[in-house]
Amino acid sequence: xxxxxxxxxxxxxxxxxxxxxxxxxxxxxxxxxxxxxxxxxxxxxxxxxxxxxxxxxxxxxxxxxxxxxxxxxxxxxxxxxxxxxxxxxxxxxxxxxxxxxxxxxxxxxxxxxxxxxxxxxxxxxxxxxxxxxxxxxxxxxxxxxxxxxxxxxxxxxxxxxxxxxxxxxxxxxxxxxxxxxxxxxxxxxxxxxxxxxxxxxxxxxxxxxxxxxxxxxxxxxxxxxxxxxxxxxxxxxxxxxxxxxxxxxxxxxxxxxxx
Amino acid sequence: xxxxxxxxxxxxxxxxxxxxxxxxxxxxxxxxxxxxxxxxxxxxxxxxxxxxxxxxxxxxxxxxxxxxxxxxxxxxxxxxxxxxxxxxxxxxxxxxxxxxxxxxxxxxxxxxxxxxxxxxxxxxxxxxxxxxxxxxxxxxxxxxxxxxxxxxxxxxxxxxxxxxxxxxxxxxxxxxxxxxxxxxxxxxxxxxxxxxxxxxxxxxxxxxxxxxxxxxxxxxxxxxxxxxxxxx
Numbered sequence: 001x002x003x004x005x006x007x008x009x010x011x012x013x014x015x016x017x018x019x020x021x022x023x024x025x026x027x028x029x030x031x032x033x034x035x036x037x038x039x040x041x042x043x044x045x046x047x048x049x050x051x052x053x054x055x056x057x058x059x060x061x062x063x064x065x066x067x068x069x070x071x072x073x074x075x076x077x078x079x080x081x082x083x084x085x086x087x088x089x090x091x092x093x094x095x096x097x098x099x100x101x102x103x104x105x106x107x108x109x110x111x112x113x114x115x116x117x118x119x120x121x122x123x124x125x126x127x128x129x130x131x132x133x134x135x136x137x138x139x140x141x142x143x144x145x146x147x148x149x150x151x152x153x154x155x156x157x158x159x160x161x162x163x164x165x166x167x168x169x170x171x172x173x174x175x176x177x178x179x180x181x182x183x184x185x186x187x188x189x190x191x192x193x194x195x196x197x198x199x200x201x202x203x204x205x206x207x208x209x210x211x212x213x214x215x216x217x218x219x220x221x222x223x224x225x226x227x228x229x230x231x232x233x234x235x236x237x238x239x240x241x242x243x244x245x246x247x248x249x250x251x252x253x254x255x256x257x258x259x
Numbered sequence: 260x261x262x263x264x265x266x267x268x269x270x271x272x273x274x275x276x277x278x279x280x281x282x283x284x285x286x287x288x289x290x291x292x293x294x295x296x297x298x299x300x301x302x303x304x305x306x307x308x309x310x311x312x313x314x315x316x317x318x319x320x321x322x323x324x325x326x327x328x329x330x331x332x333x334x335x336x337x338x339x340x341x342x343x344x345x346x347x348x349x350x351x352x353x354x355x356x357x358x359x360x361x362x363x364x365x366x367x368x369x370x371x372x373x374x375x376x377x378x379x380x381x382x383x384x385x386x387x388x389x390x391x392x393x394x395x396x397x398x399x400x401x402x403x404x405x406x407x408x409x410x411x412x413x414x415x416x417x418x419x420x421x422x423x424x425x426x427x428x429x430x431x432x433x434x435x436x437x438x439x440x441x442x443x444x445x446x447x448x449x450x451x452x453x454x455x456x457x458x459x460x461x462x463x464x465x466x467x468x469x470x471x472x473x474x475x476x477x478x479x480x481x482x483x484x485x486x487x488x489x490x491x
Contacts, residue, residue: 125312126318128272129315129374131275132277132308133377133381134333135328
């Protein structure tokens, strides 16, 4: 096979997978109705996808906030603007780091677990056996996990940003001696609800859909062998990270590009 | 029955509507499985049971909840009735005492019996078994062999057993189809097959190492190969 044929073949493969992925998303969305009648399925997944990710998100948020406190102070103090530390920390977290870092951590912690779980269910014929028991895996397995991811990520991003702001306060005010009143008041004056917070929320919602979609699709589409599941788990983390960073660039351009 | 890789499991998946045939049709109770809308297909599957080779138990549920799973998902029976049904199904496979064990705590044979109890939970009309005897010790195999026949007779089901374990399958089958390379090569009651089978079927039924299915994979002449210059 020549190089052009190989290129064409791999391009066709990518397009075919994209098509499968979109059909998969459509079937997942159509299966959502079950969750209205059986919210218990969703609650269980919210626990394993969302609640169990809380610790890593909170700890990471704290450290990122503390680093921002140090770095922001070092830069600002040269211009005599150390009081603006609260603004720098809050805007960095709410607009960018909160949604993006949370989504990346989510892909590593919850996304990979979702892919491995669904992939192993496929490899051990649990999904096939469900189908033969007249139970639709899209309703019973995929839709609850997908929706749990979509709901969890924006909430985790909000927690990440809140803890990060506290981390910045701890370093800026507690260690470096920035005035506490200035930290909070500058933040309050500069952070706009619609412009900053809502845009950050929209970002994290988009990331939530993409991260959860990639995770459940990779699991469902995995080759049903141990190697296949391992590859699918890796793909989840890599593809989610790339998709999040590319989407962040596009969304940032759309949201703040005209300033 | 047929050798490995001949399409036996594929056939079961076609009957269950999990695979779509390139051409032809599969009729179950007069319905063309692959022309049914999804809702109708799922309704038909409630009248089918399938025992997977691996058992395919849901690993996050215990034995009780695994057997209760199809009942809870497909009916609105009150919980006390579900409990009674589950205990009856587990009693039928001799595992009522294992009700609270997790799948990871079961031996291979026990897992298959739990999967069997789950497969008959909705009293199917048609039961399909995918290699039910593979990898079992002789005692467990005897248990599964007799269970398949007893459940078939007691519940008035049609059972399709896919297997390459000749003795076990022939001991309980009313009718045997021998499949090779995707085609039925012989069919009939086990005794008749043994008497009147073709050379290929006799080789398969008697487990002969050489015959129409050659022992040797196609290769160049042995002597030429040994004496030849190709050093690979």
